[in-house]
Amino acid sequence: MACALLLGLLLFTVLAAPSQGNRPSPTSRLRYSRFLDPSNVVFLRWDFDLEAEMITFELQVRTAGWVGLGVTNRYTVVGSDLVVGGVLPNGNVYFSDQHLVDEDTLEEDGSQDAELLGLTEDDVYTTMRFSRPFRSCDPHDRDITSDTMRVLAAYGLDDTLKLDRERTFVKSIFLLQIVHPDDLDVPEDTIIHDLEITDFLIPEDDTTYACTFLPLPIVSKKHHIYKFEPKMVHRNETMVHHILVYACGNASALPTGISDCYGADPAFSLCSQVIVGWAIGGTSYQFPDDVGISIGTPLDPQWIRLEVHYSNFHNLPGVHDSTGMRMYYTARVRKYDMGVLQLGFFTFPIHFIPPGAESFLSYGLCKTEKFEEVNGAPVPGIQVYGYLLHTHLAGRALQAVQYRNGTQLRTICKDDSYDFNLQETRDLPHRVEIKPGDELLIECHYQTLDRDSLTFGGPSTVNEMCLIFLFYYPRNNISSCMGYPDIIYVAHELGEEASDSMEGIMAMNNVEWTPESIKKAEKACKEAQQTVIIKTIDEIVENTTGWIPEINPTPRQPCLESWGGKVEPQDQTPAGFRAAPMALSASGTATPRCFSLAAFLLGQGAICWLLATLQAGI
Numbered sequence: 001m002a003c004a005l006l007l008g009l010l011l012f013t014v015l016a017a018p019s020q021g022n023r024p025s026p027t028s029r030l031r032y033s034r035f036l037d038p039s040n041v042v043f044l045r046w047d048f049d050l051e052a053e054m055i056t057f058e059l060q061v062r063t064a065g066w067v068g069l070g071v072t073n074r075y076t077v078v079g080s081d082l083v084v085g086g087v088l089p090n091g092n093v094y095f096s097d098q099h100l101v102d103e104d105t106l107e108e109d110g111s112q113d114a115e116l117l118g119l120t121e122d123d124v125y126t127t128m129r130f131s132r133p134f135r136s137c138d139p140h141d142r143d144i145t146s147d148t149m150r151v152l153a154a155y156g157l158d159d160t161l162k163l164d165r166e167r168t169f170v171k172s173i174f175l176l177q178i179v180h181p182d183d184l185d186v187p188e189d190t191i192i193h194d195l196e197i198t199d200f201l202i203p204e205d206d207t208t209y210a211c212t213f214l215p216l217p218i219v220s221k222k223h224h225i226y227k228f229e230p231k232m233v234h235r236n237e238t239m240v241h242h243i244l245v246y247a248c249g250n251a252s253a254l255p256t257g258i259s260d261c262y263g264a265d266p267a268f269s270l271c272s273q274v275i276v277g278w279a280i281g282g283t284s285y286q287f288p289d290d291v292g293i294s295i296g297t298p299l300d301p302q303w304i305r306l307e308v309h310y311s312n313f314h315n316l317p318g319v320h321d322s323t324g325m326r327m328y329y330t331a332r333v334r335k336y337d338m339g340v341l342q343l344g345f346f347t348f349p350i351h352f353i354p355p356g357a358e359s360f361l362s363y364g365l366c367k368t369e370k371f372e373e374v375n376g377a378p379v380p381g382i383q384v385y386g387y388l389l390h391t392h393l394a395g396r397a398l399q400a401v402q403y404r405n406g407t408q409l410r411t412i413c414k415d416d417s418y419d420f421n422l423q424e425t426r427d428l429p430h431r432v433e434i435k436p437g438d439e440l441l442i443e444c445h446y447q448t449l450d451r452d453s454l455t456f457g458g459p460s461t462v463n464e465m466c467l468i469f470l471f472y473y474p475r476n477n478i479s480s481c482m483g484y485p486d487i488i489y490v491a492h493e494l495g496e497e498a499s500d501s502m503e504g505i506m507a508m509n510n511v512e513w514t515p516e517s518i519k520k521a522e523k524a525c526k527e528a529q530q531t532v533i534i535k536t537i538d539e540i541v542e543n544t545t546g547w548i549p550e551i552n553p554t555p556r557q558p559c560l561e562s563w564g565g566k567v568e569p570q571d572q573t574p575a576g577f578r579a580a581p582m583a584l585s586a587s588g589t590a591t592p593r594c595f596s597l598a599a600f601l602l603g604q605g606a607i608c609w610l611l612a613t614l615q616a617g618i
Contacts, residue, residue, distance in 0.1 A: 065155060104163050192326060195327065213255065295329065309459070350501065363485075365440075383433055403441065486531070
């Protein structure tokens with residue numbers, strides 16, 4: 001009698017408890033999916049609940065053996081977390097939260113922070129579904145963040161838990177994609193317009209920037225472009241590094257044909273206001289339902305500059321290409337006209353990164369106090385809703401930080417695990433307001449341990465860039481706001497003579513680069529006065545100066561105990577809670593060793609303990 005009453009009370013408490021956000025159920029549809037291997041054997045579905053800070057994964061692998069999924073870093077799989085599971089020949093399942101102590105050896109975590117939701121095996125696939133917190137209190141679990149996540153997947157041909165490098169895969173993914181394309185409106189009157197370089201012979205050079213000028217669609221009234229996607233020739237995809245579309249001022253005199261963007265004819269570098277961009281690893285991007293790129297009014301651009309960066313590292317001859325951007329537009333006008341603000345380190349010629357650097361930070365400052373003067377009209381506060389990060393191969397992390405009245409306000413966006421091969425436009429979880437007078441600081445983190453000579457800022461993939469593009473509304477005329485340090489001051493701090501900027505940057509070749517001189521150069525670049533260059537769509541340029549403010553690190557969120565309780569960050573090694581495992585049949589049906597519904601809702605271990613206590617008392 002006491003057992004029944006207690007179970008009834010516990011079940012009533014759970015069933016009456018408030019819902020934990022939109023956490024997926026054991027059978028709900030998971031919105032995101034991706035193959036994790038080149039042979040399409042390993043397929044991942046996932047979804048998440050930002051409010052509850054929980055993520056659900058479903059791994060489906062073409063095997064009758066064990067499967068595993070976790071998170072690793074860019075350098076080594078050692079220390080990676082890996083949740084493993086499988087179905088034994090007798091139909092029982094095994095499931096465990098583990099980590100790699102070396103490249104081949106798994107060890108079970110002391111705290112089991114993954115919750116099994118389903119584990120099945122049929123004639124073709126083994127499928128494992130589980131959930132875990134974004135940040136558990138187990139030091140062996142890696143945090144799930146809005147950074148680029150390197151997802152680790154592995155499997156075996158049988159139930160022997162042993163890693164095989166041929167069946168272990170790492171793929172960079174943005175797991176916390178804020179907006180899913182299915183959530184956005186697709187207008188019924190959609191019109192498609194392609195902007196492309198046609199039948200271009202790619203030079204047999206490592207790096208080519210090809211530019212041409214093209215008209216935007218001619219429409220009789222205002223329309224909005226609401227989506228873009230890359231348009232590439234199938235066989236040439238690996239040679240395209242990025243595609244940018246720049247809006248041109250309507251008073252611009254534009255050249256014809258295709259030429260080097262930054263070569264002998266400076267006319268091919270005209271038009272500097274980015275309106276859309278794609279980079280390697282990216283896909284299509286659709287704007288939020290209330291914003292779009294305006295076309296068809298006297299204030300809107302009529303022509304664009306299309307820039308395609310080719311990387312022909314194998315120097316292949318005779319490759320013809322027709323790459324560009326496909327635009328989707330509609331007559332259903334949206335609430336806001338959007339713009340893109342380019343921020344960062346002014347790329348050439350001042351930017352340098354020493355060789356052999358474990359870490360080197362570069363900064364680009366933007367001061368918005370002159371925006372109204374340069375814009376030629378009042379500039380209201382802007383609302384930022386998305387961003388695109390861009391460095392080249394030495395880039396490891398980027399962030400954009402906002403200051404107001406000399407005080408750090410927030411980090412607008414960041415990625416501490418940046419991957420050059422995955423550059424996509426991302427949505428912010430909340431829109432951010434930038435007011436006139438605010439300062440914006442871009443910080444880029446580089447590593448050059450594999451280089452024995454200086455890396456300079458420039459267009460080639462082996463050069464470097466430090467850029468963040470902010471997608472915002474309402475649109476104004478400002479196209480870019482970028483900074484660079486006083487290189488003469490930097491040279492003097494490193495003991496080199498320099499009387500002008502060119503001598504200053506050339507003096508960097510004379511420095512003996514050691515860990516000490518690298519840190520000294522980084523400190524000098526940060527302390528030097530910055531020149532800030534503000535540019536408009538009509539090529540109006542205004543300079544100002546400023547100083548790099550300090551960046552206060554963003555505190556980590558509290559971790560989540562395995563039973564769901566919050567633990568403050570100062571609690572370094574909480575004991576955690578490990579529930580007794582549930583046995584699942586091959587069909588995925590729960591067959592726990594005590595009351596099944598209560599075990600499913602509350603955790604079998606807790607119910608069994610309560611029943612045993614009652615029985616001992618009775």
